[in-house]
Amino acid sequence: MSTPTIAVAPLSTVETPSRRKRKQPLRSALIFLSMVLIAIVMLYPFYFMVDTSLQSNDQFLHGGGHSLDSWSSLNSALPWGRQMVNSGIVCAFAIVVILIVSSLAGFSFAKLQFRMSTFVLLGVVAAMLIPVQSIIIPVYVNVAHLHLLNTYVGAVIVYAALGTPFATFLMTAYYRSIPDDVIEAGIIDGLSYSKVFLRVALPLSVPALITITVLQFIQIWDDLLVGLLFLQNPEQRTITVALGALAAGRTTDVPVLMAGSIMSAVPAIAVYLVFQRFLINGLTAGIGK
Amino acid sequence: MTDPALVRSSAAAPWGAAADERVRPAGARKRRRQLWSYLFVVPAVLGMGFGFVFPLVTVVRNSFYAGSFYKLSFVGFDNYRFIFGDDVFIRSLTNNFRLLLTVPFMTIVALLVAVILNDGIRGWKVYRSSIFLPYILPAAGIGLTFSVFLQFNGGLNTFLRSVGLSSIAADWLGSQTWAIWSVGGVVVWQQLGFGVVVFLAALLSLPPEVTEAARIDGASWWQLQTKIHVPQIRTAIEFFMVTEAITVLSWVFTYVYVLTLGGPGNSSSVMEFYIWKNGFAQGSVGLANAAAVVVLLIASVLIAIYLRLRARPDAGARL
Numbered sequence: 001m002s003t004p005t006i007a008v009a010p011l012s013t014v015e016t017p018s019r020r021k022r023k024q025p026l027r028s029a030l031i032f033l034s035m036v037l038i039a040i041v042m043l044y045p046f047y048f049m050v051d052t053s054l055q056s057n058d059q060f061l062h063g064g065g066h067s068l069d070s071w072s073s074l075n076s077a078l079p080w081g082r083q084m085v086n087s088g089i090v091c092a093f094a095i096v097v098i099l100i101v102s103s104l105a106g107f108s109f110a111k112l113q114f115r116m117s118t119f120v121l122l123g124v125v126a127a128m129l130i131p132v133q134s135i136i137i138p139v140y141v142n143v144a145h146l147h148l149l150n151t152y153v154g155a156v157i158v159y160a161a162l163g164t165p166f167a168t169f170l171m172t173a174y175y176r177s178i179p180d181d182v183i184e185a186g187i188i189d190g191l192s193y194s195k196v197f198l199r200v201a202l203p204l205s206v207p208a209l210i211t212i213t214v215l216q217f218i219q220i221w222d223d224l225l226v227g228l229l230f231l232q233n234p235e236q237r238t239i240t241v242a243l244g245a246l247a248a249g250r251t252t253d254v255p256v257l258m259a260g261s262i263m264s265a266v267p268a269i270a271v272y273l274v275f276q277r278f279l280i281n282g283l284t285a286g287i288g289k
Numbered sequence: 290m291t292d293p294a295l296v297r298s299s300a301a302a303p304w305g306a307a308a309d310e311r312v313r314p315a316g317a318r319k320r321r322r323q324l325w326s327y328l329f330v331v332p333a334v335l336g337m338g339f340g341f342v343f344p345l346v347t348v349v350r351n352s353f354y355a356g357s358f359y360k361l362s363f364v365g366f367d368n369y370r371f372i373f374g375d376d377v378f379i380r381s382l383t384n385n386f387r388l389l390l391t392v393p394f395m396t397i398v399a400l401l402v403a404v405i406l407n408d409g410i411r412g413w414k415v416y417r418s419s420i421f422l423p424y425i426l427p428a429a430g431i432g433l434t435f436s437v438f439l440q441f442n443g444g445l446n447t448f449l450r451s452v453g454l455s456s457i458a459a460d461w462l463g464s465q466t467w468a469i470w471s472v473g474g475v476v477v478w479q480q481l482g483f484g485v486v487v488f489l490a491a492l493l494s495l496p497p498e499v500t501e502a503a504r505i506d507g508a509s510w511w512q513l514q515t516k517i518h519v520p521q522i523r524t525a526i527e528f529f530m531v532t533e534a535i536t537v538l539s540w541v542f543t544y545v546y547v548l549t550l551g552g553p554g555n556s557s558s559v560m561e562f563y564i565w566k567n568g569f570a571q572g573s574v575g576l577a578n579a580a581a582v583v584v585l586l587i588a589s590v591l592i593a594i595y596l597r598l599r600a601r602p603d604a605g606a607r608l
Binding site for chain 1: 401560
């Protein structure tokens with residue numbers, strides 16, 4: 001497909017550097033088609049979800065028609081109001097703990113550097129990749145010993161402990177990007193390390209804190225496993241766990257399940273749409289150039 | 290470690306006594322800094338001790354014991370002997386390796402999409418957002434939707450039949466052969482956007498001069514992508530592949546739980562599901578712990594690769 005004439009093409013100054021101008025119709029059409037195909041594959045399940053939720057069970061089974069039946073009976077199958085409050089409580093407290101712990105540790109790793117700090121940081125990175133499933137049993141036993149099973153406190157502790165490594169990694173990377181001079185200037189001006197942290201470093205790291213909040217919110221909101229084990233009472237269940245339980249119970253009312261799935265996804269989608277930039281920055285921070 | 294304060298105070302040496310007084314606090318400051326650094330890191334270390342170090346040690350130790358959560362008796366290697374003779378465990382292990390095959394597939398698709406979006410397609414941001422959307426949705430809701438969508442008379446087969454492809458309409462979740470691949474397909478659907486976002490970010494950060502030089506030298510579109518762009522984002526690609534390998538090895542529990550519950554007849558069980566089923570549903574904690582150690586051993590190989598990648602000079606946030 002290479003055309004030798006391009007080799008002698010004049011060095012035009014108006015050409016935009018990274019975007020192609022010369023369009024070949026066949027390739028454009030192929031690209032367009034493949035993108036449309038991918039968009040359909042990616043979005044069709046969403047359409048299916050919404051469409052199914054707008055049918056009654058009878059309409060779903062025998063085809064045809066739409067109604068709001070499933071949405072009006074959703075609350076009795078899945079008390080989503082209460083469960084969203086539960087999810088919100090667990091998320092909020094866990095995130096606060098994660099933010100405090102990870103910003104302190106990140107500052108220490110990046111700017112104070114104790115002996116062996118590189119070694120400990122290596123452990124942090126390893127921890128963020130460890131399969132949760134393989135270490136959850138001892139954690140469960142520990143939490144049981146503390147009599148914190150089926151309490152918000154227990155779930156918050158577990159979520160916070162599991163979320164800390166990645167958050168610490170991000171905070172460390174972020175504080176590394178702040179010049180040492182900024183911190184040193186504070187010290188020379190007579191601030192203690194705690195005050196430099198609170199008044200200089202922390203305010204500078206607000207974007208990183210937002211990124212962590214968004215990432216952790218989505219992660220904890222979406223989590224099934226920890227909730228399934230540590231919040232077994234229906235009164236404390238998060239919405240994701242309640243949905244999982246409803247599904248595992250093999251409820252036959254499919255439209256209600258779809259309505260529940262949509263409901264449980266709405267907060268995560270909303271956060272994603274509002275904070276997309278922070279989310280993508282956070283996810284790509286660890287990877288590549 | 291040159292403390293700027295120290296440099297400044299020794300430069301002030303000609304003042305004699307005054308300089309000495311200034312040097313000493315710098316040494317004290319170094320000690321104080323050490324003290325603070327420990328204080329700052331204590332909460333994280335405690336949390337990780339509780340959440341990772343202690344559980345890790347316990348899991349390895351308890352894999353040599355049998356019994357309930359609270360009462361254990363030593364059985365040596367019996368747990369390991371049992372799980373490696375257990376068809377369900379072997380099936381779970383094999384299934385995890387089957388899922389590993391989705392990693393190259395989703396890498397290639399994500400790369401293609403990223404390369405095309407990087408080419409300046411109109412509305413590329415909208416594409417990126419919609420492809421990324423599944424990644425942030427609760428896996429439980431996704432699994433639930435697909436558990437209906439993939440039923441024998443579900444959305445996918447209805448679609449296939451309507452376009453005359455009824456011959457390939459299978460019982461995606463109810464067949465022993467297809468169930469695990471259906472799980473894999475849903476995982477690909479959800480993770481694809483992550484790859485696109487990561488690759489696109491890497492592509493967008495490439496220096497435009499190199500691309501331009503190659504174009505002037507007569508590189509075709511395909512050559513430009515395969516010889517110039519993709520090699521430059523090699524590190525990002527490798528990171529993604531390692532991360533996804535860890536994902537399909539150890540983060541697919543929710544999908545299996547909601548889509549198939551490991552069925553039909555354990556045919557779509559994975560190691561995580563085996564751990565959960567034995568540890569929590571059936572109370573064979575010893576077996577669950579032994580399986581957990583196997584998962585950890587495989588994961589540690591991948592984690593080691595990940596840490597090696599991180600040591601590369603072009604690896605984003607450095608350690």
